[in-house]
Amino acid sequence: MKIAALIVAAGRGTRAGPGAPKQWRALAGRRVIDWTLARFQAAPRVDRIMLTLRPDDIATFAPPPGIEVTAGGASRAASVRRGLEALAADPPDLVLIHDVARPCLPQAVIDRVIAALDTSPGAAPALPVTDALWHGADGQVTGTRDRAGLYRAQTPQGFHFAAILAAHRTHAGDAADDVEIARAAGLEIAIVPGHEDNLKITHAEDFARAERILGGQMDIRLGHGYDVHRFGPGDHVMLCGVAVPHDRGLKGHSDADVGLHALSDAIYGALAMGDIGRHFPPSDPQWKGAESHVFLRHAADLAHKQGFTLSNVDCTLICERPKVGPHAAAMQARMADILGIDAARVSVKATTSERLGFTGREEGIAAIATATLVKP
Numbered sequence: 001m002k003i004a005a006l007i008v009a010a011g012r013g014t015r016a017g018p019g020a021p022k023q024w025r026a027l028a029g030r031r032v033i034d035w036t037l038a039r040f041q042a043a044p045r046v047d048r049i050m051l052t053l054r055p056d057d058i059a060t061f062a063p064p065p066g067i068e069v070t071a072g073g074a075s076r077a078a079s080v081r082r083g084l085e086a087l088a089a090d091p092p093d094l095v096l097i098h099d100v101a102r103p104c105l106p107q108a109v110i111d112r113v114i115a116a117l118d119t120s121p122g123a124a125p126a127l128p129v130t131d132a133l134w135h136g137a138d139g140q141v142t143g144t145r146d147r148a149g150l151y152r153a154q155t156p157q158g159f160h161f162a163a164i165l166a167a168h169r170t171h172a173g174d175a176a177d178d179v180e181i182a183r184a185a186g187l188e189i190a191i192v193p194g195h196e197d198n199l200k201i202t203h204a205e206d207f208a209r210a211e212r213i214l215g216g217q218m219d220i221r222l223g224h225g226y227d228v229h230r231f232g233p234g235d236h237v238m239l240c241g242v243a244v245p246h247d248r249g250l251k252g253h254s255d256a257d258v259g260l261h262a263l264s265d266a267i268y269g270a271l272a273m274g275d276i277g278r279h280f281p282p283s284d285p286q287w288k289g290a291e292s293h294v295f296l297r298h299a300a301d302l303a304h305k306q307g308f309t310l311s312n313v314d315c316t317l318i319c320e321r322p323k324v325g326p327h328a329a330a331m332q333a334r335m336a337d338i339l340g341i342d343a344a345r346v347s348v349k350a351t352t353s354e355r356l357g358f359t360g361r362e363e364g365i366a367a368i369a370t371a372t373l374v375k376p
């Protein structure tokens with residue numbers, strides 16, 4: 001069973017007020033569109049993601065790997081139709097059609113829609129109306145309405161692909177959503193429970209609500225690491241991935257880069273996956289003299305495999321000499337490169353220990369590091 005997600009993102013977001021269209025605006029540290037795409041990238045049963053954008057946005061948007069992009073139309077229905085036509089070249093069995101403006105979609109809602117499509121050609125999430133309903137005009141209540149049997153429709157709305165494509169091809173005019181188009185073609189649509197978190201960002205104040213929801217949903221991990229290496233003979237030390245000239249070297253099984261070792265341990269710690277010695281045992285001869293970027297890359301890859309993004313890292317080197325300041329910018333750039341994150345999220349600093357203790361006596365160098373991992 002091949003399942004595609006079609007995310008419509010070609011609207012102008014006029015009701016959200018001045019500024020960029022809402023899909024491009026920042027929300028809890030990422031753009032709205034990034035949160036919405038991440039929902040479907042993390043959905044185990046979704047094989048393919050098609051995104052419809054305004055033509056001018058296609059020129060500037062660099063889609064993440066695996067995301068297909070096509071141009072949307074003048075209305076939501078037109079954008080969906082274009083997305084369906086783009087998918088039709090290699091048709092999936094099922095399609096889940098979702099508003100980019102619903103970035104807080106819980107995975108459970110996706111699962112419920114897919115499950116309902118086993119027995120129904122269409123299925124969509126909705127919540128029963130729980131407030132009283134009024135008619136109003138000029139600021140006055142002019143009537144009341146029975147709320148029994150009324151629902152608030154959400155997305156993703158899921159369909160058997162061939163059926164919804166045929167429904168869109170024969171539908172004339174606009175529609176509020178794809179359920180309306182499917183029903184006009186005679187398709188039965190099952191209602192599955194939606195979720196209050198699955199709001200559609202429509203007005204400016206909805207951003208604050210979405211931020212609160214995402215903040216509550218996020219898995220935020222903090223890890224810390226500590227490492228020490230003793231000085232020995234040599235003419236340089238490896239610190240945070242940079243060779244720093246010195247009148248001694250650091251002793252160790254690998255290249256003895258205390259900074260990268262502490263940072264690797266911080267990431268392993270945040271994942272609760274032990275430490276560097278567990279993944280690269282010192283008893284194993286293959287790691288003798290190893291360059292420590294291998295360890296750091298391994299830790300970062302484990303984080304990514306578990307769906308975490310590295311939000312920031314911070315490393316402090318503790319030594320009297322060599323002086324770290326002249327090399328800090330190069331260390332920051334090298335660590336950012338190894339981790340694949342922006343240098344603005346990487347901090348390297350140094351302190352002496354006021355000539356106290358083993359670092360003060362210049363017997364070795366110590367490093368402490370922290371890493372913050374975030375999973376939406």
Ligand SMILES: Nc1ccn([C@@H]2O[C@H](COP(=O)(O)OP(=O)(O)OP(=O)(O)O)[C@@H](O)[C@H]2O)c(=O)n1
Pocket residue numbers: 008009010011012013014015016021023052072073074075076079080098099100101102200201202
């Ligand atoms: N021509 C359009 C219009 C809307 N949409 C998408 O349809 C979804 C729901 O629409 P809505 O919330 O109304 O978004 P906008 O049309 O962008 O907002 P507004 O009506 O305030 O301008 C959004 O994901 C929007 O990007 C689209 O793909 N193409």
Ligand SMILES: C[C@](O)(CO)[C@H](O)COP(=O)(O)O
Pocket residue numbers: 076099152153154155176177178200202
């Ligand atoms: C598709 C939808 O999100 C279902 O609730 C809704 O119909 C979109 O409505 P809008 O008028 O485009 O905001």
